[in-house]
Amino acid sequence: MTEVTLPAGTRNGSGDAAEYFLEGEPLTDAKAPSGPIEMRWTNRQFDSRLVNPANRRKLSVIIVGTGLAGASAAATMGEAGYAVKAFFYQDSPRRAHSIAAQGGINAAKNYKGDGDSVHRLFYDTVKGGDYRSRESNVHRLAEVSVNIIDQCVAQGVPFAREYGGLLDNRSFGGVQVSRTFYARGQTGQQLLIGAYQALERQVGAGTVATYARHEMLELVVVDGKARGIIARDMVTGEIETHLADVVVLASGGYGNVFYLSTNAMGCNVTASWRAHRKGAYMANPCYTQIHPTCIPVSGEHQSKLTLMSESLRNDGRIWVPKNREDRDKDPRDIAEEDRDYYLERIYPSFGNLVPRDIASRAAKYQCDAEKGVGPGGLGVYLDFADAIERMGRKTVESKYGNLFDMYARITGEDPYATPMRIYPAVHYVMGGLWVDYDLQSTIPGLFVTGEANFSDHGANRLGASALMQGLADGYFVLPNTIRDYLADGPFEKVDEEHPAVVEARESVESRISRFLSVKGTRSVDSYHRELGQIMWDYCGMERTEEGLNKAIGLIRDLRTDFWENVKVLGSAESINQSLEKAGRVADFLELGELMCIDALNRRESCGGHFRAESQTEDGEALRQDDDYAYVAAWEFAGGDHDLGKPVLHKENLVYEFVEMKQRSYK
């Protein structure tokens, strides 16, 4: 294990996770301007230094990931005249997983005149994040939301329109105003295609170079600054060095640590994790959003979970049989009095529309009490029988037809005839690399945007806010803040023979040959599945001190076994999907442990994160604001395949503009 020099003031950890970590100096400056919150972003943009157009083309930017955050950033930086290189593991930037987002994107346009405003969007988002996000960042997000819609419409994004030709809105996720813009059930796709087209326009203009089927495997840090990446060309296997003046990670979230999730199969943590190992702090890694309305697992072969839009809860009623023996019955034969509409019973004022975390946990409790339905007993009914009777089948078809068809295709059942079955699944992560107000990580010159950073969502992302953040960061925030950093240029030239570059490249090469030389007996996928099960069981919807301690032990054993027993066939000189997965799973095996340590340390319930030790008398999530109103930013202090004792740096969250309140949905 490599010894690292710990900063002054480091002491042993405390609380449940005491033996697993050290505590370092707090993070006291997140660089947000002070003063009235509505002026902070305006002031920051003005204070951010300018770079003259002639100098911009001499400055180079690497962007990793081309989803909403990465593609929009690459397009905007390219337009501005910087020399941009964009990397992505898919064959086209248009395939990034932002494409799968269905519901919509929020903006404080107040087009409906229903009392919406920037301040209200800000307030709702801070509250929806369970008071674990930063006020300054969230306010900025609400401010630029307005510009995002303008930008996307100008690009030709076909948002839903009314007959008068103006944009339509709907309400989403329990919000009381209609501020969600949408393009049927494919908002993410349409927004991404807008950003993708803007990006391809710059490729055509020669300001952006794209690198398809390239995976970042290491960050190059020279004299304490991020100066490039080591990437593998996934077709030829060539290990390439790309150097630049600044590096932007827009590499998405790490929900695939759970193996089964709504994330695309290739979503991974490698770019972030490699940067974390080089000194970037990882913040709130245990914050995971669980989505309540997914199609349940049908068998052991399952590779992926599919989300059903949350809008189904507007008209569907959720229930389980009151009697365990009715679980295998045809649901239509279960009498009304033998059904438990548990959400309507426990939460009479919100009913089936309670927030995602509450709906998810309630479903889990029913299944834990052996009342779940379908294969493995992991499902609850989402029943449209009443809605069909009330509105008629035609109306239900016009509102939800595409979702019903999708359900029928995947399950082979007809949801018009029998109730759908749903179960919660991992959907989004709110943790990620720590960034300051400028989206800069703890490594100077390394910026992090979109789901890859931690900054805006707190403990519980609201619906229609992730798309907003991705595009806010890429189109509007980063291009303004990164400018200030680039104004320090020209930067000292680094060449490929610099010892730090050589070291990074060699570590990638030796890691790849290590994967190929273990020649063990277990497939990479089998490790990933096992890790996912541990994470879901112990670091999923409900966490306990005992479970998390157990999980840490299990993950450590699994990681040791991985490096002794994994089997990766084929060569490094061609497309080798097992090799690609091996690298990602190796990083997940380290991240998973840090997530458990973070969850163990945070002995409070907030958002989708429920610590059984912190609940109210009637079993609801209980925040502990006095002890945990902070961002947990973890510094890597481990060795080769070992986390060591990570160092916790706390950033206290201060609420000047929104009062912290306990949430109640009864």
Place this chain on the structure above:
Amino acid sequence: MRLNLKIWRQENARAKGGMVDYELDDISEDMSFLEMLDVLNEKLNAADEEPIAFDHDCREGICGSCGLMINGQAHGPEVTTTCQLHMRSFKDGETITIEPWRADAFPVLKDLVVDRTAFDRMIQAGGFISVNTGSAPDAHATPVPKENADRAFDTATCIACGACVAACPNASASLFLGAKITHLGELPQGQAERHERVLGMVSQHDHEGFGGCTNIGECASACPKGIPLDVISQLNKDLRTALRHAPS
């Protein structure tokens, strides 16, 4: 279910490929087609045989990564993406032939993986609206009649999977092109560059080696997103108009 599989294996872009037979047992009809391939790959890996490479990512029918010729049909017997095709569409004991997309402009990279970057280059040639970030007018400054907005949306749903090309006897990408031309052409924002767009994209299409359209319609019938065939008429109409106005 028990299955006999005939799968195209090809080491790399330069190597000669060929069909290889595999047998698979215990396949559940609830599996997706790609999960069936996952099971086969685990079996191959256990037998020290290199797994079959295939493209896939979201497995929700939206990213457009997956695409296989299954029994000679793009994405197989149902009108959907390969990832949303389930094994209940096949019979116990069936023989299934699996090949990569077949088109000169989509060279095979390995096994079932092909290179579709030609699609990106066609977009680079004009498949966008030129607007720099930060200079957009208020979204309500440009109303769009609902019919146009709906038509734009219907054609914007193209996921660029390439099934239209694979299904076409001429390997034409006219449906893909027509979808983009129609999407942007239906909107007021897209008018300024309308002529340049179609000229640029069609020229790049031909340069990439896609074939001409002879209105057979296989593309539209194979399209998992239901892009209508008449976008090709729109493409041709725009092209004629643009050619008339092009500077000579």
